Amino acid sequence: MSKHPQLNRHGELRHLLTIEGLPRDVLQHIMDTAQGFMSFGDREVKKVPLLRGKSVFNLFFENSTRTRTTFEIAAKRLSADIFNLDIQRSSTAKGETLLDTIANLEAMDADLFVVRHSESGAPFLIAQHSPDHVHVVNAGDGRHAHPTQGLLDMMTIRHYKRDFSALRVAIVGDIVHSRVARSDIHALTTLGVPEVRVVGPKTLVPGDLRALGVRVCEDIDEGLRDADVVIMLRLQNERMSGGLLPSASEFHMMYGLTPERLALASPDAIVMHPGPINRGVEIDSSVADGPQSVILPQVRFGIAVRMAVLSIVANTAA
């Protein structure tokens, strides 16, 4: 695999695997394309024929109804044929290897794979072994990357803040297990955000993030002070049994976004969350539903970004 496995020799996007290493102009091109799809919901007929006759496969080895649905919506609005494979009951369950499953789908003339996998790197492996006309979009792999979430977060920030070059962005919560945090950090850095802070208890914030130019804050008040953008991460309940996390109520006491804490941030700060939210755990209802929350606009940008990514990669030659 070349240094930029997702780009062709003209620097165009063939696969979307990770935001790490993507040039700024590629990120901007995706956002600009997505912008063109933003008025889409108002149209009488929410369909364009950009992917007509293409076969898109949703391969969710790890379950996520929400993300799978957003890709299904994006693909259908682009007029693609989309197939949701029930991986839990499929040949993979019968002991078939990942690459054999993929080779079989390619023999069925698949054009695009949207892949979620609990193991980091699975979408790379698929891209590496695919013929030139097949395209791969990473819908979340392990703790590694969730590039379309990163991109929709950037769309949201660009929409509300216009300019990245003077922002203070705080990412709060379970950083160490979060592919969203990782994708956001790479995107923010590439787009020129001067100050990215990661905020959380020591057990959940990897110290080596400092190498990426990120400021690590254990104290939430310090992390939020004068921030322009606050990205709250979802507290994964399934993580709490492992002893890495305090209880939900302890977490709320120490890191939950309350109106009082939000008041430390810039008065026009926006509050983001990748969803689904745990009301009263990482975020108070009054904040989630308040005037600074842009959580639902994020969802709307998410459809546009996924339409942009699918249509860009599908039309990029090897």
Add this chain to the structure above:
Amino acid sequence: MSKHPQLNRHGELRHLLTIEGLPRDVLQHIMDTAQGFMSFGDREVKKVPLLRGKSVFNLFFENSTRTRTTFEIAAKRLSADIFNLDIQRSSTAKGETLLDTIANLEAMDADLFVVRHSESGAPFLIAQHSPDHVHVVNAGDGRHAHPTQGLLDMMTIRHYKRDFSALRVAIVGDIVHSRVARSDIHALTTLGVPEVRVVGPKTLVPGDLRALGVRVCEDIDEGLRDADVVIMLRLQNERMSGGLLPSASEFHMMYGLTPERLALASPDAIVMHPGPINRGVEIDSSVADGPQSVILPQVRFGIAVRMAVLSIVANTAA
């Protein structure tokens, strides 16, 4: 919520939540529209572009493959994009509230929600919190209402009996748990049926139905005598463990529709059932497959009624 939450100020149908309180002309408009779709199955191409580009979400919080499929068929024949959400594995399962799930789907530019829920009132709650351009169709909520079943039953009766104004209609079985019974009673009353009888053991027939102008019969012979329409309800097996119901064979002995009992009804009486039928429990095979049975025509009317409802509400302004 206004007195008529499903109607706009012109009295047009924006949502279909319950038959209770719907004016007779609205019921007739739905049936007339459905009638136009009845020849649809004979066409070479069974599609019309009435909902092209609309996004319809099947939200079945309570499982029902049959009803979900009928809405999926109706939506696809109207050329909509339809999304079946796997609620059991979705964000709701991760603790997201119903209204947060809905708000997220609305941010994805949903146009129509088809909702089944085990709790009465859930579709109302969704309709109440939806923006003007979103429409809700109740596909069965708790013991409350199943309005499309009620409407398809009325289509069936109108087809075979032409006129509602002189009919005797008997509804037989587990009335107390049946949203079908409730929707049928409201529809029959609104359409002017002079005599509606509910028939079943005391434990399964709520006495307060008399307030709706319904005649309550514990004795099946009395209930069936001279009836023009016999609607048998499905015996829910899962109910029998609760002690409310006798065993299946006891039920059959006391309330099962046998040829002998059917002979008490009017000679041209029709026999209806919402399906799936329990042969030999609430209905004998010779009756279900006999000349008076209109159980399969009900299914056919069901597709037409759902096409009518989806196309009407989707095109009704707030």
Add this chain to the structure above:
Amino acid sequence: MSKHPQLNRHGELRHLLTIEGLPRDVLQHIMDTAQGFMSFGDREVKKVPLLRGKSVFNLFFENSTRTRTTFEIAAKRLSADIFNLDIQRSSTAKGETLLDTIANLEAMDADLFVVRHSESGAPFLIAQHSPDHVHVVNAGDGRHAHPTQGLLDMMTIRHYKRDFSALRVAIVGDIVHSRVARSDIHALTTLGVPEVRVVGPKTLVPGDLRALGVRVCEDIDEGLRDADVVIMLRLQNERMSGGLLPSASEFHMMYGLTPERLALASPDAIVMHPGPINRGVEIDSSVADGPQSVILPQVRFGIAVRMAVLSIVANTAA
């Protein structure tokens, strides 16, 4: 049911239930039609309107994500509306009979049923009880037949060998439980293959196959010698618990296709497998991925064959 329940009185294919008894010209017509769909994957828009507006139902009473997906792909490329019924959660699970389920779907204006069932004969039963305009395709019933697999195997052999009239074909593995083997044997015999060998341990090869003109070999070397086509069957893991099969490693030692064994066959022999493959059990990776393997081309032919079958039966009058 007539002698040829799948053919109309003009000898045309109304249903595809089994290859047994199908005339050679019908097999050839399906393969010729499929050939026309083989360049399909290279097109910009992989869709033809041959089944536009038709309602195809995937009825998989036995689970098979792979085969279900191939029919879904074939149907969508023919522009049909396809409905995947979740049989495990459906009315069948509520005790409804198979024929009641079918009658209900027919009342919804179903055009085509694609049926997989663990009981041999289920697709026949459905075809027998369906009205004239409904068509049934068997996607595998019990140990009985898997006709589209048989047809795609014939497409593959015809593509690589051109002529059937001088071939030696070896089918290796668990013959007794294999509907694939049975469909292949009928197809090969009908198409004039002079020598069909079935190879496997005595417990897994029914002796009465000799009545079909098939040569039975217990010794794999004898079975492979000078073969032009080697069809390896999948070792069903779930069968091994029954004591009929040796362990996976014993099976590999005695019947696994190694490069050494393949060297006994004709130098230009092709290696086939219905998938999913068990690497290192019935077939070595070096053979499965080697130059003589046509396992992935089989998958490609499978889509074309299913498009051909669906489009032929859907357009054949009773």
